[in-house]
Amino acid sequence: MRRSLERAASDYPAANFWLGIGLLNAGEIETARDRLRTYLARGEEAGKKVAASLVQEIDLLAQSKQ
Numbered sequence: 001m002r003r004s005l006e007r008a009a010s011d012y013p014a015a016n017f018w019l020g021i022g023l024l025n026a027g028e029i030e031t032a033r034d035r036l037r038t039y040l041a042r043g044e045e046a047g048k049k050v051a052a053s054l055v056q057e058i059d060l061l062a063q064s065k066q
Contacts, residue, residue, distance in 0.1 A: 013043040017051055033058045
């Protein structure tokens with residue numbers, strides 16, 4: 001499923017959102033943050049609030065580990 005989302009991401013911004021969610025679940029935090037940021041730059045308004053909240057949480061988590 002990951003490869004399918006990666007292939008679709010250039011044509012369908014929502015694929016970056018779902019790929020980011022999957023990567024979070026897999027523990028690939030940095031890559032997930034990158035995908036969610038890509039979605040924020042190109043995605044639909046409806047999902048941007050959720051994606052922005054997730055990126056903010058990832059950033060806070062990263063800061064707390066330093």
